[in-house]
Ligand SMILES: Nc1ncnc2c1ncn2[C@@H]1O[C@H](COP(=O)(O)OP(=O)(O)OP(=O)(O)O)[C@@H](O)[C@H]1O
């Protein structure tokens with residue numbers, strides 16, 4: 001990312017880990033343009049535990065996929081650690097995805113043919129971590145999410161909550177700057193939801209930046225900050241400090 | 245990444261198996277057809293090596309026929325000819341007149357010329373013909389196998405002669421006195437008997453089918469060949485160079501036919517890889533989306549899909565070569581008892597077949613692989 005104004009400048013401590021500026025995304029549904037994001041701007045500090053809520057179709061998933069470089073914005077910028085990733089070339093995108101971002105999906109998106117261990121391991125392959133290091137780290141992460149005794153189970157042999165914990169371990173594998181979770185509790189029961197939220201909470205307390213999209217206000221209430229979206233725009237942005 | 249490739253292939257056993265079967269079938273065709281072509285090439289090469297410096301002098305008629313014995317002397321008198329001798333050649337099986345390539349032949353030759361004619365071909369048993377041998381024969385290795393003959397055994401030879409409307413068949417037993425080593429040339433299917441015996445037996449007194457002439461050390465066989473044709477009446481000659489050209493031309497056509505049939509078969513195998521990979525890729529669109537979200541590069545996805553295709557090609561190739569090799573082995577065995585072989589699986593054929601299978605797999609995996617990398621991760625993840 002050569003022609004970047006922040007090039008060479010070290011991110012200062014108070015500089016946000018994520019900065020979103022005037023982000024727009026317009027999808028074409030046939031000939032009708034759909035403004036999924038319509039000028040979204042906000043900053044996220046390192047270690048923040050943020051939730052994004054809002055009605056269906058308000059642009060939450062679209063926002064996450066712009067941050068995670070799964071898709072390109074129509075307009076606006078996304079900075080991670082002061083680097084404008086939204087300008088990354090197609091060839092640079094994979095590196096950003098594996099180094100800066102960890103994804104957690106609603107439907108887990110584990111590879112069904114691989115064991116829990118291998119599902120975590122595979123995230124590190126593309127980074128070129130040697131095999132024994134990968135195994136070690138995968139085991140350590142699975143233990144941390146409480147699955148140390150399930151490492152050789154296939155996704156089909158695990159409960160929904162366990163699968164989601166595997167996918168959280170996978171998201172952590174490359175020490176990403178930000179974890180993006182799109183409805184991580186959307187497909188699990190309330191008891192499992194508690195386990196997942198506690199897990200994310202714990203990670204955030206250790207300094208991990210986490211953005212969670214959720215429909216569940218109980219989940220949102222337990223994050224540091226709630227952004228509410230409506231029609232592709234931010235309707236409210238409330239930090240828990242302000243609530244209290 | 246290799247373990248992922250294996251994983252993906254073993255996950256869909258039936259489909260992978262069928263695809264490999266398709267490739268194997270194609271490569272099987274390549275091996276069998278190629279083996280045939282290789283065999284004729286090798287036989288030709290070995291035969292050429294054994295007869296490299298001979299000039300063939302034959303009657304100048306399109307009907308074949310024979311030459312008078314006296315022509316031998318005439319040829320020998322042409323300046324530049326170091327030696328010349330006549331051969332009387334007859335098909336061994338008078339019912340089945342397939343002389344030349346593959347067919348068994350009886351060759352009458354003056355015993356003292358046999359060593360020259362055979363060059364450095366060795367005997368596995370017995371001796372060569374000697375003066376006054378009469379009803380004795382030296383046989384090639386294929387003849388020995390076909391008729392299960394050992395030195396001392398008798399070989400029945402028939403001659404047939406048309407007399408008005410009927411044909412008279414003579415039968416005579418020849419005692420085997422020597423067996424030649426395997427040469428891979430037409431020598432293997434030859435029964436050599438003394439020329440005078442042959443001329444009497446076939447009632448071809450003072451006749452020979454062909455005169456073989458050798459050039460002196462400093463004479464050019466091509467020139468000499470032309471000179472013989474000019475100096476001796478009613479003959480035409482084939483120089484070593486001309487013979488090579490004639491046969492090579494036929495071999496090229498033969499090779500082209502066999503190889504293109506084989507390649508066609510293999511391409512059909514290739515299409516089955518393409519089909520499998522396309523199905524597999526579209527089925528795994530979401531999987532590739534996940535891998536991309538995890539930071540997989542285009543080349544990682546390409547490597548995986550191309551690797552799968554190549555691996556199916558290699559395995560199919562190995563099976564095809566193994567099955568083809570086995571079939572050819574047994575076919576050759578059966579054919580050997582009839583005196584001929586048809587196939588040669590040469591190392592270069594094996595290498596070519598395997599390379600072909602691998603490249604075929606990869607080429608046919610290219611388009612599906614390209615499709616797999618093209619989709620944006622977002623689209624791929626939404627795909628159900
Ligand atoms: N690939 C696409 N092509 C066309 N339109 C799209 C595409 N992705 C999203 N949209 C549209 O963009 C808008 C925002 O979608 P998005 O998935 O971001 O909503 P969301 O807030 O995540 O909703 P939900 O809570 O139901 O997941 C919707 O109107 C949707 O139809």
Ligand SMILES: [Mg+2]
Nearest residue numbers: 060061062182
């Ligand atoms: Mg959504």
